[in-house]
Amino acid sequence: MGRFLDDPLTLAIAPPPDETPAQRQVRETAESEAKRVSDAIDEQLRKERDMERRKKKPLRLLLLGQTGLLIVKLSPGY
Numbered sequence: 001m002g003r004f005l006d007d008p009l010t011l012a013i014a015p016p017p018d019e020t021p022a023q024r025q026v027r028e029t030a031e032s033e034a035k036r037v038s039d040a041i042d043e044q045l046r047k048e049r050d051m052e053r054r055k056k057k058p059l060r061l062l063l064l065g066q067t068g069l070l071i072v073k074l075s076p077g078y
Contacts (some may be wrong), residue, residue, distance in 0.1 A: 015027060063073040 058073055063072065
């Protein structure tokens, strides 16, 4: 248990020792709102990543012939 008291992060996020019940309620309410917002942002980022993965990628076609090189890029829905 003593090693946790030496951890600067634990000390920084610990509630003040003289915190009143009203202050504790305010702090806990603020912490749960911050958690809710953080979770909503994480969910939105996850949805955007999923949509990006599912989006059709453009098709690139390389044609080689006697006259030279032709690169054709076809968009999704071609």
